[in-house]
Amino acid sequence: MSQDHRKLDAKSICNSIMPLVKDSPIIPMSTLIADMQARFQYKVSYRKAWLAKQMAMQKLYGDWDEAYNELQGWISAMVEYIPGTIVDLQTAFPYCKLLVQVDETWLYGKYTQILLIAVAQDGNGNVLPIAFAIVESENSELWAYFIQNLQRHVVKQDNICIISDRSKGLVAAIRQSELPWRSVYCIRHIAVNFHNQYKNKDWRKRIVNMGYELEAHRFKHKLARLETDMAGFNPSLRQWLGSMEPW
Template sequence: MIHNFQFKTKRSEPREYLVTCVDDNCNWLLRASKFRKTETFKIRKYVKTHTCSLDIIMEDHRQANCNVIGELIKSKYMLIKRVHTPHDIINDMLDDFGVSMGYQKAWRAREKALELARGNQDDSYQKLPIYLHMLKVSNPGTITHLVTDNTDHFKYMYLAFANSIKGWNHCRPIIVIDGTYLKTSFGGTLFTASTMDANNNIFPLAFGIGDSENDSSWLWFFTKLEETYGEREGMAIISDRHKSIENAIDDVYPKAFHGACIFHLCHAPTRRYTMMTSNIAESINAALKAARTLPITTMMEGLRSLVQKWVWKNGNEANGTFTQVTTDTETVLRENFIRAIKFQVHDIY
């Protein structure tokens, strides 16, 4: 493969191994046999000069199968945000090894490399229960739920971190809901519930996974959300206009105002503060775009890492705040004060 030639196995026996060029008219061969009574093979004959045509050299290399190529390119997929397409694999293998291949082989090699770098989809579901258990052990107060069907296959998953549960009462009583699809072979939908803290930072509340955005899955997610966070006075739930979300809110939060992010921009019976759209949910979806291609347990670890990074950053910012209000609010007050001292008051009478 390295020298752009293909070979085939002519003889493979316990004591002898013989390979030749794929072209029967070519002189290239290598023959090896066991050395005396040892298990070591010794090369007995090696004709290193090829006499085959260029047409044979440039054919699809059989020795460069998807497993071999997957091992060679797995480092390309260690960073989950990196995009390396089958066309990139075709070009790289031709440039680096002189190996030509078709699109289908490149696709299979990519799938193999992804599995080697990020884990197997099936195995990841098997690891999910112990992963969720360890999340609760390492983060006391974290709530997780895992539901399987009557054949013991995955059905639903719910996760709310302890930090989110503790911080909810210090946030505005507005919850933004959204669902986005998972880009894996098993599919599924990632459900998110989030709000904003006092400093206008995104504050994730809960995550869930289900088969799709249907009545059953949304009802299950909202039920778990209500069990975790309850219902606050004046609470509003903001989402897109998906009918299943509306049905679930009617069942689980009958007293809460449900605002469609675009339709209810002009009027709401409860306070919306500055949260007029579902943009924060879209921001979370964008931040998790690459993670949504990963096996489920690896994806959840990526999600945990992202939330932990946000908590650490926002916590450091809060610890460095020495005013009675948040830094964002303090900035607005100062700017308004500077403008106000330039105003003059006139008697209109």
């Protein structure tokens, strides 16, 4: 059969694989697909098998999102009704990568302030918002307020790398706060700023590729070649590259 089997939907598969999932919650998709094929002489799609396993997991262990949302109330009830209960609630950032991306944007409509936001990434590649603030303007004083509270309440590690457009206010705030964090450029910001000024896709691609270099000597080699090529094409391009302070 070349077409999808309408009778063999995810709900039907869920009921069939329930014992397998109960015995081994980490059972791979390939095993479930092979079991369905042996039982029904039909190979189900990976997506349908995945959906069926999620249904089975939910029936066996409950909905993960609902359980997580009830956790705070459950902890509060324990503290209130069971004397002597001690709760140590830790934030999620210690389990994220040691990278924090910060940015700002204007709010439009009724409220016209500026939104400062910080996001992190966990081991599964999920992007998580970890802090935000609404301020009247973007300057070093308000960036310092944001960065200091970010470090005090959320990101308490020292070896943190902040990715941003490296605005003057943010860089000044990091230096004034004397935090042992490293500030680096967001390559996307560099590419957008370059394209807005010079409208050259080929040069932009070379700059982005240079920015992805992980070894200092390879970066410097590409930078030297780029500056040499740009000198004859447009002298201001070399000056534009030199305006970005390496850190």
